[in-house]
Amino acid sequence: MAKNQYHHGDLAETLVKATRDLLRSKPPTSISLREVAKIAGVSHGAPAHHFGGKAGLFTAVAIAGHHSLATALEDCLVGVSGAEKRLFETGKAYIQFAVEQPAYFSIMFQTELLNAEDGAYTTARAKPKSVLRQCIKDSASAERLDERQLNGVLVALWSQVHGFAQLWLTGNLGDPNDTALLQQLSLDMLGSLSVAPHINCE
Amino acid sequence: MAKNQYHHGDLAETLVKATRDLLRSKPPTSISLREVAKIAGVSHGAPAHHFGGKAGLFTAVAIAGHHSLATALEDCLVGVSGAEKRLFETGKAYIQFAVEQPAYFSIMFQTELLNAEDGAYTTARAKPKSVLRQCIKDSASAERLDERQLNGVLVALWSQVHGFAQLWLTGNLGDPNDTALLQQLSLDMLGSLSVAPHINCE
């Protein structure tokens, strides 16, 4: 809280927030520690003390991102009933999170920019996964699934929404600015789970 | 071919190949132009002339990667019959490509490192997509699908294998070195298309 140059209290969080703000307008790769430090009003050497280096700062940002994503996945379900609908909403929320803050989302999974072995990071990134898992587990027909099948569905669903997000953000599915197309494609995709089996039945 | 310092003929391709080799042992982010130039035995300013800059070189590598991926997706189907089996094999091939050369695969979709608007790049990255599309189109029951449904299935499938690849490579699904787990998870996932509808039926 203190505005003194030294010991201003929560520089760490300030730096994380500054990085998050920068991520709204530019990708992780083009963000420099010096730029973050300047925004926070500290010397460019300060971040290293709190985070050990650039990877450390990015890791802290990624951790916050995973917590934020997990929360978003939980919040999208308030007042939503029906197993199918709940799964559908969760998928939409995952994609929405990624699309609304592309750079924030991307840094969360760009392990070569992070201290991927950091315990807090591995713990944090397990949260969205467990929310998805619980969501699937709650679905009515999931009771018939054994642990391995449940995990298969989890991986399949997670992969689907995650892959869609990245493919969309990188322009592989069409113009990333075409929100109408995004709406259509994401719904078609989430709905195609009931279409896909036609293929399996040859 | 000439070993003279000047005009050695195909420096461009030499640089691309050198980059590809580096990608076997380190991620794109940690590769420097100067390092690539040194391997190719040229001055560190040379790459800029051929590719305009780092992004240009990476774009050339990404283009080669997409061609390579498209070829892999085609080659995996020789002698494989049955619509379901062919789709299955294509999915496996996509994942295999990504897992065998993680950095090569990742640079292909890391648009912030590339000249994403480059025509040759956008053309090249459309190839794997069209191979997938044809594969789906060839499946027996796909005849019943209209254009939009077909596209929905394409996006769903592509998203699934692509997302799985990235989640796996970033360690989100388990130890990336556990090949047995990879085998199990990928098969479970690809097979879960017939399990998923249970969820939709509530």
Add this chain to the structure above:
DNA sequence: CAACCGATCTATACGTCGTATAGTTTGAAT
């Protein structure tokens, strides 16, 4: 055959970056 010329590559320089290190300041405990 000789002069030329565009393309290819080198040499050099510049600003920015991440990081390491030594020094300075602060708040709190003794």
Add this chain to the structure above:
DNA sequence: ATTCAAACTATACGACGTATAGATCGGTTG
């Protein structure tokens, strides 16, 4: 009041991407 660890600054260093001017080559033209 003094001490001390933590927080932050100041400085320096090597590596990087890029721009630019110069050197060198192959091929073409007269």
